[in-house]
Amino acid sequence: MNNRIPELRRQQGWSQAHLAACLKVSRQTVNAIERGRYDPSLPLAFSIARLFGVAIEDVFQPDPE
Amino acid sequence: MNNRIPELRRQQGWSQAHLAACLKVSRQTVNAIERGRYDPSLPLAFSIARLFGVAIEDVFQPDPE
DNA sequence: GCGAAAGGTAAAGCAAGCTTTACTTTTGTG
């Protein structure tokens, strides 16, 4: 699952640690999701999209299968 | 996490079993998600939304916290 | 009211998401 989190995060001038704090998850979780090591849960995906003020579909693009 | 799956599913005249087959998950998974026993993974949420031709936000509404 | 289809539920087990702790590597600014 590809995502635009690094791009959206840097637009805000935020570190992974700051984003993690906003989302109330660990920094490692943010890192892992950004790097595509696993997908966020649906509630976390909602939190991320809401924080950036965009739709889930604007943050995450499922790989075509 | 509230969802409109039963409504969207019945609009298509589909059973839980049929929906499960389309999504390539078990019928119990569809049942559990419809009834809010747990949230789908993000990839499954994408599959569901895509199948019904709507946005994820149109299918799932995270409970306010 | 019968039977079949649909829906609901439960237990055990595997896979994925997330945590904490802790260490290494990269990046960037003086």
Add this chain to the structure above:
DNA sequence: CACAAAAGTAAAGCTTGCTTTACCTTTCGC
């Protein structure tokens, strides 16, 4: 270069998502 901040990685452990098997209840057309 030097130091600090940021990013990357790893292991162990807990929780959640999903599977299979199996059984019970509800709905509905005949």
